[in-house]
Amino acid sequence: MKLITAIIKPFKLDDVRDAIGELGVLGITVTEVKGFGRQRGHTELYRGAEYVVDFLPKVKLELAVSDELLDQALEAIIRAARTGKIGDGKIFVSTLDDVIRIRTGETGAQAL
Amino acid sequence: MKLITAIIKPFKLDDVRDAIGELGVLGITVTEVKGFGRQRGHTELYRGAEYVVDFLPKVKLELAVSDELLDQALEAIIRAARTGKIGDGKIFVSTLDDVIRIRTGETGAQAL
């Protein structure tokens, strides 16, 4: 099983969820994060003090998928999240040793 | 060493912390996340507009454990987090190449 971690633009969340929903992936975990990258932030001014804010709001999706679904899931995410503009984000893929569903105790692909 | 990532119901956090505390695991990192899964959300209504909220508040625990402690830790988490109702959450297990304690520079199991 693989864990897909995708950092995307917040307003793309619904599109991405729909896209992977179509594949039959039933679970996603979402975290609000701040991203620092090539995309430039903005300047904020509070009375005399000027701050460059280069941490931009991003959304991190984590989804565990079976090895077979991996490519389709990646494709779906890329398709749905891409705007073509800088800051679209990154996807990381790593290997999971195991997955357990707490409710039933099922493990492995069963638990997804 | 293994990294255990558990997505649980927020009100179970204290129980789970106590359960793994008893095993002698000394560190946990907790993130507030939103989960999308089999558990149904609710509908919100703002004047004319109706939204289905299917991202539910969950808590993500990350804890790095030595290989020996893995099974005990998993068991403890499952026991403490289970309500038996849909939405109890998932546990992911993955392998850590290394762990470092910043304060001392210790690495590996020492650093846990």
Place this chain on the structure above:
Amino acid sequence: MKLITAIIKPFKLDDVRDAIGELGVLGITVTEVKGFGRQRGHTELYRGAEYVVDFLPKVKLELAVSDELLDQALEAIIRAARTGKIGDGKIFVSTLDDVIRIRTGETGAQAL
């Protein structure tokens, strides 16, 4: 490629970002988390009720780096984040199977 996950004290974030920026690492993803560890929390009192708050605010950094940069990056983080006091935090290193840049579809080290 490796994924470095560092849990640090919040006020060290800017220092760490600068330190890894100097290495040419161009992306970081930051999450606000709560950490439970050796560092003691504080007690809060609300009228009659007393609560021990032992989850402390921490910041979690995730950065994907090429294998070559790993050591330098770790060193830089440790240097910048260390105060020598308990609670400085942990670094976890794990292996990434793949990295994809959503905007371009590039994969592997290209995508970093």
Place this chain on the structure above:
Amino acid sequence: MKTRTLPLVAALLLAPLTAMAETAAAVDKGDTAWLLTSTALVILMTIPGLALFYGGMVRSKNVLSVLMQVFLTFCVIAIAWAVYGYSLAFTAGNAFVGGADRLFMSGLTVESIAATFSKGVYVPEMAYFVFQLTFACITPCLIVGAFAERLKFSAVLVFLLFWFTFSYVPVAHMVWFWAGPDAYTDAEAGAAAGAMAGFIFQKGALDFAGGTVVHINSGIAGLVGAIFAGRRVGYGRAPMPPHNLPMVMIGASLLWVGWFGFNVGSNLEANGLAAQVFANTLLATASAAVAWSFAEWIWRGTPTVLGAASGAVAGLVAITPACGWVGPMGAIAIGVIAGLLCLAAVTKLKARFGYDDSLDVFGVHCVGGIVGSLLTAVFCSPSLGGTGVYDYVANAVAPYSIGGQLVAQLWGVGVTILWSGAVSVAGYALVRALIGLRVSEDEEREGLDTRSHGESAYT
């Protein structure tokens, strides 16, 4: 005021509270301006004041439910007050409840006038009506804090309407209804007038702005409610800290500001005594906030914002019955005592008996109200800087006895506790039978906001 009997006919001839016969010239626009201002202030005190004070103290998943309970209770009771509450509380009837003269506000016009506490001085009755409306509205809202975070919204509304009808209205009549000063022309007329006043008024109990009617009354209903409702899921195990203390602080501040309308407006006139009521209200509150938070500082190590805010409210509650009868130094003393005793009630008493009065309605309002009501008897004494009690027949301050007054105050406190307690037990039992009191455990865990109201407070 002594009470003697008088032929019923004569009693009915006395125009209770409103005296159409008086010329409109007796109405001073300065008084009216202040009374309208006070009315607006009491509203500010309730919405958003009380709503925020309570809303900030609950967990974020329940903040909307508390805001909604306060807001809609205010609205529903306002209408009930116009339809029947005012008439049953503030027209002549018997010693326990008024009559039907003002049902649906009939006969209440822009010309109607109501008595003040000075002979020959009147205010528009419509202003008196709407000022009293705000008291009637805030009192049930206070109770909401006791059973917060676990009751069905429908149960809350139904219970509070029931309680308003059978406890607030009669207690207000018992404590505050009288014939007005102009009825006290001589000893006999005074006795007749006295006889038609409310039961507790006849006992001579003093309650300038609502220590019994508002605070003891609601505080008891809160205690009974906390017991009937049972504890919140996780109470005592899971932390339940206030989700937004700045919101609590805004609420406490607006309560304080609005309370000047509450207490000073109760004087009905914009005169020197009004200013003294203002000063008393300010000084007692400041002292109580200092007392509570310094006591925490000494005993617990840190002075807390919640403590300062709670102390302020405790002081406000305690000075409410006393504010028109005591001097500023008496007000400071009342504030300090109330701050310390309410702190003790909230920490020791609650822990001891284990009821879950979520936001300490009993510990602050009932205890503070009792403390204030009894201390009124002490600091009202001219020997302690108080005003004493005015004898409208003699047109002078009457000889004063602290002990005697204390007995009168105990009548007020005791009757209110029993009456409100009984009505509350009946009310909760009824609602429990009809609708059920609590939401499901699942809903309580998820929070009342999303499930009872279909909304999230913050996104």
Place this chain on the structure above:
Amino acid sequence: MKTRTLPLVAALLLAPLTAMAETAAAVDKGDTAWLLTSTALVILMTIPGLALFYGGMVRSKNVLSVLMQVFLTFCVIAIAWAVYGYSLAFTAGNAFVGGADRLFMSGLTVESIAATFSKGVYVPEMAYFVFQLTFACITPCLIVGAFAERLKFSAVLVFLLFWFTFSYVPVAHMVWFWAGPDAYTDAEAGAAAGAMAGFIFQKGALDFAGGTVVHINSGIAGLVGAIFAGRRVGYGRAPMPPHNLPMVMIGASLLWVGWFGFNVGSNLEANGLAAQVFANTLLATASAAVAWSFAEWIWRGTPTVLGAASGAVAGLVAITPACGWVGPMGAIAIGVIAGLLCLAAVTKLKARFGYDDSLDVFGVHCVGGIVGSLLTAVFCSPSLGGTGVYDYVANAVAPYSIGGQLVAQLWGVGVTILWSGAVSVAGYALVRALIGLRVSEDEEREGLDTRSHGESAYT
């Protein structure tokens, strides 16, 4: 009021609104105190009241932009009112616009006095000036809600200044400008006085505190703005829930509290009628909040906080034109009807036509204003508990016809809709051509706060 012609000379001799000749003794300090209090209340209603009500309803990335639009519009219009607005609205001119007498407040001193609605009773003109200023300031601010979350800040300011000048000022003159009661000494003088009043006033339309001038006027401008601006990016697809409902509730509560200044202050005197206006404002609002949220409860399953708050505002809007003419039971009826109709407008009408009136300025203010204006004709009737219309020549209440008054009200509603609609179309078109209305899609997605104002609301 009947309208006959009179030689222009005579008309000019009548001192419109201000009558220096009267002695200062005619000014009661109680009235002045209340008028100043009311003015402060209307400011409270706008900042922070309206700002929070609106700010809480938008997404967190745009809350500062809304606060800023309300705050700076208030400031800019205040200055414009002092420079030319007051003069053009409240001095004698023609039936559509006033004159230049008070440009830059010239001639307006601490001695100047302004008429009330009672013969021989005056208030300091400076107090009248500043009270009316607050009306002039809040009205453009109301419009902000219709095109929230997408317009350029400069476009907002320029449009609102334009609209204030060409719609608010003339409509205020048309509805409210008259010679004051003392001009109505006899039939002929009355006719002369009538002839110099504003156009809608001459038609006999009643608008006690701004149903037409403030609410229909701004509501139409909002609708036109929502259409001109187009829908927000993602409208209908992405959820756009209020980011902070407690903030909405604070805002609604402060609107309510402040509205007592708005409505009751419009009476200009602190008398029995003022108290009745107060009671009406309270009861209509409470009823509308109950009606809206209970309707939601029945039809949608849950009573919402946003619904209760929206209902309260709908009730406030609807009682605004009526508050000085109807009885308390009429006020309750108006509240219930307005609550239900505004709910329908906001859910059905908006969905049907698909315009994106972000915060329902049209659905609440315009619809509520129309409902209130028309129902004024109904419940003003003495047969339904209303006051009827006073005939200052006969010095008595005139015979009343609901049908006749309804026609007058329709004149007020119709003229306001057309006038404000036309000015709005011109204004938005002009601003679109000169500056452009909307921010870039990128900026809209990121949020106006960081890009238009360089700040984040919460950190």
Place this chain on the structure above:
Amino acid sequence: MKTRTLPLVAALLLAPLTAMAETAAAVDKGDTAWLLTSTALVILMTIPGLALFYGGMVRSKNVLSVLMQVFLTFCVIAIAWAVYGYSLAFTAGNAFVGGADRLFMSGLTVESIAATFSKGVYVPEMAYFVFQLTFACITPCLIVGAFAERLKFSAVLVFLLFWFTFSYVPVAHMVWFWAGPDAYTDAEAGAAAGAMAGFIFQKGALDFAGGTVVHINSGIAGLVGAIFAGRRVGYGRAPMPPHNLPMVMIGASLLWVGWFGFNVGSNLEANGLAAQVFANTLLATASAAVAWSFAEWIWRGTPTVLGAASGAVAGLVAITPACGWVGPMGAIAIGVIAGLLCLAAVTKLKARFGYDDSLDVFGVHCVGGIVGSLLTAVFCSPSLGGTGVYDYVANAVAPYSIGGQLVAQLWGVGVTILWSGAVSVAGYALVRALIGLRVSEDEEREGLDTRSHGESAYT
């Protein structure tokens, strides 16, 4: 006012401020109503107004500490005012401090009356006492902003009580204490009366509502405090943005609304001049908010909410000394100038000298106060639309010289700066020696809320 000597006996015979001899009939209830309303407004301005304005500007880990410092300072000073402050400030003594007549409010009853600025017009002294109390309370609270986010709570309380005693009280006496207008029966009596007035009053300095007493006084104490305290850990390197700008905006709005009590209440009467003070306060503030934010827009690219709020406060500060002496167009000019100069102070001056005045108490209050005090001399001139200065002996406006008045104003500004500066240096040094000023670096990093108060603002 000229100052000549007079036998001490005669001076003492003049009843300073309070004149029991006058009949109560001289007290108008309209004035009392407005004064009570004003007092409530000044409280609203402090809690929650100022508390929120400051609380929103700090980081979320310190918001409770700021709320607590403001809230408890308010409470402590209120008690100190009742115990000795009022007596030392507002009874006859020497030119620098008052006497012991009113210690513990002795002799201050519901019958006592205090002079206004009109001959023969009085208000209840109790109302005057409590109105002035609110001034005494808010002034130390203002200082809190200068050393926010780093001081020990105990150090804050002790310093502010010290500063209140040795700076606020005497400066208030020096600027505002006089014998009241009725003492100025003829030239000789006028001279005698003048001689018993406060030192700065005798110099002829004008300060209608507290430009010197409140703003310059606290602003200097803030600057000294910022220097004594040293910079916050991370100042200049780590970003320290306001954690909640909507909270800042609520605070600024409530400051504005409450300031009408502050400025207009200072007129003590509800008359035409009161209305003008109201208009001035509104227009200067609006102008300053526009000036500050438009200047930012031009120079920095975006108009900010913090800028608009700061500008509003700068305008409020600057109009405070002037509001009863200038015309509305003068008020607009003062607002624009103050908005721009305070912006410059806050951005340039602070950067230049590198002190860490956390919330710009010096830049806004001291600079704004100086600008306002000096411009009072300019726009008070009848030739520029001002009222000039009234000569109570001649019972007419005196001939006016801008230059002469400017010298008087400089006396007021200069003496206040020196006096408050000296007291502040002594106070901070003392507290540093006794208690220590700053919390530990660890506590500062973690935040004062959890460590000094044992609470978290938001959960």
